[in-house]
Amino acid sequence: MNFPELWMQQRDLDVDCVLFSTFSDDPIFDTIARAHAAMHGYWVSIALPAQCAPATPSAVIGPHGYPLRHARADGPEVICVDLNHADPALDLALHKARPWRTTARDGDIYAVRRVIDARSTNRTSP
Template identity: 60%
Template sequence: MTGADRIRIAAVQTEVTTDPAVNGRAVRDALRQAADGGARLAHLCEGALSGYVGQDKPHFDGWHIDWAPVHDELHAVTQLAGELGMWVVIGGNHRLTGERWPHNSLWFINDRGELVDRYDKRWCSNTEVTRFYTPGTEVRTFDVDGFRFGCLLCIEVNFPELWLQQQALDVECVLFSTFSEDPIFDVLARGHAAANGFWVSVAVPAQHADAMPSGVIGPHGYRITSAESGQRPAVVCVDLDRTDPDLDIALHKARPWRRVARSGTLYPTAPADDPRSIDRTVI
């Protein structure tokens, strides 16, 4: 469903293995479900296509990985995205040159089946940055049907400055992909959504869904939709609707007011000239 003030997205929850071929089949099945649900964009978790080092460190240690299946599966996903006429944001390991560790990335695929951009996780964990991944350096956003999307990955949920950066770039929905099984990530994501007045789509692997299921958080900080409980694959579709009366305060009052407040023009910068304000010991 699309419109001037509305877009339908799908938060996708697949079981992620270390076999790109297995992952790719699960992803393509989920994308067809998302398209059947009317989604214009499908959002998948960290490592959804290639697998992720999280619980499978021994498999990835040393990166003696056959990259050909990753390439083949990514090509198959891009081709299907074009057939379905749907944008896809999907996580995976992005190969670098020679012996360099890969990026932990989100690939952006447009509705014509073209790989148009990529977000590389910038703030990696200590284990990631010392053993597995090369950090990225750039924030990336993209627009679909007049809505601006941004992306963050996993541990980046812990850094408010990264979320404030999204707000400053006029992002309306942050696509938050993770492999975490820590339920506090859901609390943090909801807080960032409410503090910044944007939607947050959450995509996790099915095996970790008990801690934080895939779904979409509204600009008011409450979940609009979530996958059903249980460690099962799921596709949940929801409209991001700027005209939703339940979101009026969050979108059209709180968000612009906070922007003015952060600009420094709303509050005085010079000390008060009232002596009873200056003297902090007076009663």
């Protein structure tokens, strides 16, 4: 969860869903999983043992960063969701934000505004 390079690699591999299993009773894991889902535009399934559920229940998080379904916090449960690319609630995350972020990361959207200035390349001169 705490190694963003691995999550970026999954994005670069154009995955639809990352399945993440952990044994943690730290509630920050839910927040970080939601952030990764939203930043990279894919579903995240976070699976935890039932004894960790009071802090962070298992969940499936949508590409918009919101949980689609949480497991019960009082015992074991299997949760299922459809990974629906046509869901109108996910249109912005999947079909607008994810492609825009890909273009932004490549640097193409700002290429026309790029300034070539000696001060940008030689940073040791006064």
